[in-house]
Amino acid sequence: xxxxxxxxxxxxxxxxxxxxxxxxxxxxxxxxxxxxxxxxxxxxxxxxxxxxxxxxxxxxxxxxxxxxxxxxxxxxxxxxxxxxxxxxxxxxxxxxxxxxxxxxxxxxxxxxxxxxxxxxxxxxxxxxxxxxxxxxxxxxxxxxxxxxxxxxxxxxxxxxxxxxxxxxxxxxxxxxxxxxxxxxxxxxxxxxxxxxxxxxxxxxxxxxxxxxxxxxxxxxxxxxxxxxxxxxxxxxxxxxxxxxxxxxxxxxxxxxxxxxxxxxxxxxxxxxxxxxxxxxxxxxxxxxxxxxxxxxxxxxxxxxxxxxxxxxxxxxxxxxxxxxxxxxxxxxxxxxxxxxxxxxxxxxxxxxxxxxxxxxxxxxxxxxxxxxxxxxxxxxxxxxxxxxxxxxxxxxxxxxxxxxxxxxxxxxxxxxxxxxxxxxxxxxxxxxxxxxxxxxxxxxxxxxxxxxxxxxxxxxxxxxxxxxxxxxxxxxxxxxxxxxxxxxxxxxxxxxxx
RNA sequence: GGCCCGUUAGUCUAGUGGACAAGGACGCCGCCCUCUCAAGGCGGAGAUCACGGGUUCGAAUCCCGUACGGGCUACCA
Numbered sequence: 001x002x003x004x005x006x007x008x009x010x011x012x013x014x015x016x017x018x019x020x021x022x023x024x025x026x027x028x029x030x031x032x033x034x035x036x037x038x039x040x041x042x043x044x045x046x047x048x049x050x051x052x053x054x055x056x057x058x059x060x061x062x063x064x065x066x067x068x069x070x071x072x073x074x075x076x077x078x079x080x081x082x083x084x085x086x087x088x089x090x091x092x093x094x095x096x097x098x099x100x101x102x103x104x105x106x107x108x109x110x111x112x113x114x115x116x117x118x119x120x121x122x123x124x125x126x127x128x129x130x131x132x133x134x135x136x137x138x139x140x141x142x143x144x145x146x147x148x149x150x151x152x153x154x155x156x157x158x159x160x161x162x163x164x165x166x167x168x169x170x171x172x173x174x175x176x177x178x179x180x181x182x183x184x185x186x187x188x189x190x191x192x193x194x195x196x197x198x199x200x201x202x203x204x205x206x207x208x209x210x211x212x213x214x215x216x217x218x219x220x221x222x223x224x225x226x227x228x229x230x231x232x233x234x235x236x237x238x239x240x241x242x243x244x245x246x247x248x249x250x251x252x253x254x255x256x257x258x259x260x261x262x263x264x265x266x267x268x269x270x271x272x273x274x275x276x277x278x279x280x281x282x283x284x285x286x287x288x289x290x291x292x293x294x295x296x297x298x299x300x301x302x303x304x305x306x307x308x309x310x311x312x313x314x315x316x317x318x319x320x321x322x323x324x325x326x327x328x329x330x331x332x333x334x335x336x337x338x339x340x341x342x343x344x345x346x347x348x349x350x351x352x353x354x355x356x357x358x359x360x361x362x363x364x365x366x367x368x369x370x371x372x373x374x375x376x377x378x379x380x381x382x383x384x385x386x387x388x389x390x391x392x393x394x395x396x397x398x399x400x401x402x403x404x405x406x407x408x409x410x411x412x413x414x415x416x417x418x419x420x421x422x423x424x425x426x427x428x429x430x431x432x433x434x435x436x437x438x439x440x441x442x443x444x445x446x447x448x449x450x451x452x453x454x455x456x457x458x459x460x461x462x463x464x465x466x467x468x469x470x471x472x473x474x475x476x477x478x479x480x481x482x483x484x485x486x487x488x489x490x491x492x493x494x495x496x497x498x
Numbered sequence: 499g500g501c502c503c504g505u506u507a508g509u510c511u512a513g514u515g516g517a518c519a520a521g522g523a524c525g526c527c528g529c530c531c532u533c534u535c536a537a538g539g540c541g542g543a544g545a546u547c548a549c550g551g552g553u554u555c556g557a558a559u560c561c562c563g564u565a566c567g568g569g570c571u572a573c574c575a
Contacts, residue, residue: 010575011575012574012575014574014575044575046574046575047574047575049574050574050575108573110573111573112572112573115572115573116572119571119572122499123499123500123571124499125499129499129500129501129571130500130571154573155573156573173503173504176502176503178501178502179501182500182501182502183501184571186572186573187572187573188573189573190573191573192573194573196572196573196574196575197574197575198575201575216569217502217503217504217568217569218568218569218570218575219569219570219575220502220503220569220570221501221502221503221569221570221571222570222575242503244503244504244568244569245503245504245568245569247567247568249508249509251567251568252567252568253568253569279510282510282511282523283510283511284510284511285511286510286511286512288512288522289511289512289513289521289522290511290512290521290522290523291522291523292510292511292522292523292524293523309510309511310503310504311503311504311505312503312504312505312567312568312569313509313510313511314508314509314510315509315510316508316509316510316524316525318509318524318525319509319510319523319524319525320524321524322523322524322525323523323524325536325537329537381536381537381538382535382536382537383536384536392535411534440533443533444533447533454532454533455532455533455534456533457533458533458534459533459534461533462533462534463534466534468534468535469534469535470534470535470536471533471534471535472534472535472536473533473534473535474533474534475533
């Protein structure tokens, strides 16, 4: 195939961008980038009932968030626009007209109710095989007069009788054969004059000079119909690559009842776009026998349809989470801070960006910035999702901590903890410097002093200072919290232990 | 019912006729490190390559059948 590579991702805005759709988008994007081709984004919004503008916006922002930039499409335009099917009506009307003159279609006056009824009875008796071609045998004059009288009608494609098998080579699955005579005369234009998916998509793919159609294998049965339409319209078929489904843990196609399925949900629950991209890219494609962490440029350099697996994959949230942790740990402290900022602001009603914590030139905040920066690596290696940062740093952001019940019973209400806490408070109060080393030096002496195991001592202090059983490392945490707040918390906790 | 697709450990995968009594990753288990939780290090369990036939000197790899799973079967996409 010498022609230029042009692929398209054509989501239907009937919902948010879901996991399966994203993977399709990733493969299309990577394929285009790999071959120096174009990645076209087209919105297949022919389902007027369920398509919404909000969904379209959500899809665009999800793609942007993931770094999947398109060369032509909504908001940026392009030579093959418009990129919304609802705005391409003229093309569909013209195509229908051509098929009418070439006698490749015929009007069908059967009502939807009628068809449903027939379908049902035939299926019940075992032998349903699609539309029975009833209107195909209408005489030309009858059809014409019913048309003229304004009788509601759809347009059906005449599946040829002498066409033979439809054969094509799927880039993922290899040779595919569909017997033509098993296909019924499908509707291409509805009675409200709008095109169906099969019709619109073929016309657009022709007009947009799409070279490779990479899509979910739920479209596999549509492919022979579309090939017939390409032929009827005198166009060459593009190459096809059908991706297997992404399944839920029960082996059924991934859906909302399996939990989070939209990109936005993953973003909101603290996933990094690069991690989601990485995970999804490898769900059905592999670089080699051992690579699991792969950045987008490596993906682009190596992506090929040949290495796309043809069997369905079960989506594993645990592996995604692990991978997200890998990416979080890999983030430079500055980046990490920037990424957690929105989550922290949301949780504590702070406005870190506005208070210039992260702006290096804002005097007075420099200190706080540096302070926070110290903490970053300590936290980043402890979380797998950005949202998990919130409980870990809560003790630094609230004036009054609340001691969790478990922390109280398991750490504070232990034999000797009252003495421990008083000793710790005294030791910390007596320090000249209040940095990590000094704090550690002071606190390390406590276990022996009170005759308890280090773990017992430090857990009591941790509970007093953070209110929790789990926190970033104690000495650093205390140094960051500051002497005043630390000592105050420890004394209060001591007082509450009788 | 019809048409189509798929089948390597719980999961994602490597494997394209001999180097595979099957490699990597997640998860799981154990040990080490350790102030908690993580991270990290080391080690381990886990696959009769769905099953049955064939082709071949030789099959996870090719062919056929069966079973199981999935998709489509709409004037949805």
